[in-house]
Amino acid sequence: MRRLEIIGLENIAEVRQGESVARLILNGCSRNDVALLPGDILVVAHKIVSKAEGRIVRLDAIRPSAHAIELARELNNKDARLVEIILSESRRIVRKGGGTIIVETHHGFICANAGVDLSNVGLGLVALLPRDPDRSAREIRVEIGRLGGVAPGVIISDSFGRPWRLGTVDVAIGVSGLKPLKDDRGRNDRYGYELRAAVAAAADELAAAAELVMGKRDGVPVVVIRGYGAEKGEGSVQELLRPEAEDLFRS
Amino acid sequence: MRRLEIIGLENIAEVRQGESVARLILNGCSRNDVALLPGDILVVAHKIVSKAEGRIVRLDAIRPSAHAIELARELNNKDARLVEIILSESRRIVRKGGGTIIVETHHGFICANAGVDLSNVGLGLVALLPRDPDRSAREIRVEIGRLGGVAPGVIISDSFGRPWRLGTVDVAIGVSGLKPLKDDRGRNDRYGYELRAAVAAAADELAAAAELVMGKRDGVPVVVIRGYGAEKGEGSVQELLRPEAEDLFRS
Numbered sequence: 001m002r003r004l005e006i007i008g009l010e011n012i013a014e015v016r017q018g019e020s021v022a023r024l025i026l027n028g029c030s031r032n033d034v035a036l037l038p039g040d041i042l043v044v045a046h047k048i049v050s051k052a053e054g055r056i057v058r059l060d061a062i063r064p065s066a067h068a069i070e071l072a073r074e075l076n077n078k079d080a081r082l083v084e085i086i087l088s089e090s091r092r093i094v095r096k097g098g099g100t101i102i103v104e105t106h107h108g109f110i111c112a113n114a115g116v117d118l119s120n121v122g123l124g125l126v127a128l129l130p131r132d133p134d135r136s137a138r139e140i141r142v143e144i145g146r147l148g149g150v151a152p153g154v155i156i157s158d159s160f161g162r163p164w165r166l167g168t169v170d171v172a173i174g175v176s177g178l179k180p181l182k183d184d185r186g187r188n189d190r191y192g193y194e195l196r197a198a199v200a201a202a203a204d205e206l207a208a209a210a211e212l213v214m215g216k217r218d219g220v221p222v223v224v225i226r227g228y229g230a231e232k233g234e235g236s237v238q239e240l241l242r243p244e245a246e247d248l249f250r251s
Numbered sequence: 252m253r254r255l256e257i258i259g260l261e262n263i264a265e266v267r268q269g270e271s272v273a274r275l276i277l278n279g280c281s282r283n284d285v286a287l288l289p290g291d292i293l294v295v296a297h298k299i300v301s302k303a304e305g306r307i308v309r310l311d312a313i314r315p316s317a318h319a320i321e322l323a324r325e326l327n328n329k330d331a332r333l334v335e336i337i338l339s340e341s342r343r344i345v346r347k348g349g350g351t352i353i354v355e356t357h358h359g360f361i362c363a364n365a366g367v368d369l370s371n372v373g374l375g376l377v378a379l380l381p382r383d384p385d386r387s388a389r390e391i392r393v394e395i396g397r398l399g400g401v402a403p404g405v406i407i408s409d410s411f412g413r414p415w416r417l418g419t420v421d422v423a424i425g426v427s428g429l430k431p432l433k434d435d436r437g438r439n440d441r442y443g444y445e446l447r448a449a450v451a452a453a454a455d456e457l458a459a460a461a462e463l464v465m466g467k468r469d470g471v472p473v474v475v476i477r478g479y480g481a482e483k484g485e486g487s488v489q490e491l492l493r494p495e496a497e498d499l500f501r502s
Contacts, residue, residue: 001261001283002464002471008253032252095499102499110415119449122442159451163414163500164361165422166493167432167452169459181418184467191373198370198467200410201418208420209460212479213253216435216449220253228463242417248346248353249414249500 004227007034008213008220017054021136022143024048025222029148034224036144041153041228043210045221046173047120047127049136049156055128056121057085075099082116082126089114089128094250105129108241109173110250111160119216130156133174134236141176153178153230157207159216163249170211172203175237178230180204201240202230255478258285259464259471268305272387273394275299276473280399285475287395292404292479294461296472297424298371298378300387300407306379307372308336326350333367333377340365340379345501356380359492360424361501362411370467381407384425385487392427404429404481408458410467414500421462423454426488429481431455452491453481 009028015021021044029036036042050056062081064072071087072080076099083101090103094110105114107129115129130136137154145151156174161167172180180203184195210223244250260279266272272295280287287293301307313332315323322338323331327350334352341354345361356365358380366380381387388405396402407425412418423431431454435446461474495501 001285002259004257004259004460004464006255006257006460008255010252034252097499098497100499119444119446120440120442121444123444161448162452164493164498165452165455165491167450167455167491168448169420169452169455171416182466189371189467190470191371193370193372193374195370195467197412197419199418200462200467201413201416201420202463204416204418204420205459205463208456209255209257209463211451212453212456212460213255215433216440216446216451219441240416240418242415246349247415248348248351 004225006209006213007224007226009034009222010220012221015048015051017052019052020143021049021052022140022147026144026148028222036148036150036152037226038150041155041178041206041225041230043155043157043207043223043225044140045214046129046133046156046158048221049130050127053130055130057126057128059124059126075101085126086114086116089116115158129173134176137174137176151177155203155207157210170207172207172237172240175203175235178235179233180235180237180239182231203240255476257460257464258475258477260285260473261471263472266299266302268303270303271394272300272303273391273398277395277399279473287399287401287403288477289401292406292429292457292476292481294406294408294458294474294476295391296465297380297384297407297409299472300381301378304381306381308377308379310375310377326352336367336377337365340367366409380424385427388425388427402428406454406458408461421458423458423488423491426454426486429486430484431486431488431491433482454491
């Protein structure tokens with residue numbers, strides 16, 4: 001029998017700009033009587049990272065450009081200030097329709113609204129994605145190792161919508177300390193058939209598993225996953241991004 | 252602290268056509284010393300359901316049509332017999348390129364190869380998706396309730412690829428006994444902001460979580476998820492499928 005534990009840390013303190021997310025997590029661990037073990041993986045909702053890194057914008061400080069105003073009108077009268085922020089976080093627009101805008105962010109993520117989000121930040125405020133979520137993950141991992149003695153794998157997560165299916169699923173937007181893909185290609189199944197397509201997006205599945213205890217309004221921004229034998233490695237979320245040339249749904 | 256357990260059942264017996272998957276699962280539970288509890292959710296890899304339902308095809312019994320032969324050539328010389336099977340499992344082709352064909356199955360799933368798969372079935376054999384995976388899930392749930400006294404939620408899962416991101420993530424293809432979407436819209440976050448987009452595809456996240464212990468070649472086709480407070484309801488995978496009119500990436 002194989003067993004995995006998904007442990008949501010409750011009563012994590014509110015994070016302020018400039019504060020250490022690693023310290024916050026370690027305090028949360030002790031408050032929840034969780035001692036990190038080697039091999040543990042931390043899934044951290046990006047919003048606390050965005051807050052710590054000052055990636056929060058006041059909507060009423062934004063002066064939308066003429067282009068943003070026009071695009072906002074086209075998008076069923078979306079807030080033009082929000083559209084201005086989305087455009088500034090994007091490399092390009094992939095698709096738009098109804099009130100929805102799907103973009104490619106500067107990181108290379110293809111998602112709605114460039115990951116810009118008004119929930120769980122405070123009224124009138126907007127959270128942007130961390131500028132370099134791999135680096136954020138690495139800093140958290142290194143500092144937890146330094147302060148706590150055990151350096152867990154770290155995944156920064158966000159909730160992404162999907163084509164064809166309803167509802168969001170959490171995915172990894174930053175990775176440190178584990179290989180995000182589990183590649184079984186070239187190995188045989190138990191009938192001797194050589195696996196050809198067997199690459200699982202483990203980091204995304206770990207993020208999705210963590211969301212089950214995070215919820216959308218429950219104040220559980222940090223989850224410990226225990227018992228998953230992740231392949232070690234520095235890892236990067238870039239390994240999860242499909243190159244444009246191989247993508248059938250980019251343009 | 253909130254805790255979820257993901258328990259993979261090992262040493263599940265090989266399933267034969269016509270056998271009861273429910274009995275197989277209950278035997279697996281006792282072999283792994285797991286007594287099902289109310290509120291448990293079973294995630295079942297579709298392949299054992301497909302086998303039990305006889306949805307297995309011998310490749311060398313297939314005579315591809317002229318259309319399948321031509322399409323196979325176009326798809327970097329894919330096996331024309333496989334293409335014939337894929338076409339017969341599909342409503343229509345959504346996109347093709349390289350060796351990849353993305354279709355809409357008769358169920359309404361948009362995925363590569365209509366979910367048709369050569370791994371973990373035996374050499375020269377191909378597994379199709381169950382004809383009605385919601386019904387398969389319901390039958391398993393009802394029979395486990397009858398035989399074992401506790402009727403868990405049941406999710407039938409498969410590994411789907413995604414646009415834009417590499418690696419597969421397991422998703423639900425059949426659901427019974429839980430609501431597949433967790434809808435928090437209209438509720439407030441802790442700052443008083445009314446959540447507008449907060450619908451999580453819980454059944455897909457449960458399937459993804461289960462894959463972490465299933466693996467691709469490890470013979471763990473059944474996973475018990477314990478501690479997730481799913482919203483009760485008959486549920487159907489159809490609730491997870493985005494209507495075509497709202498889809499920006501269908502055609």
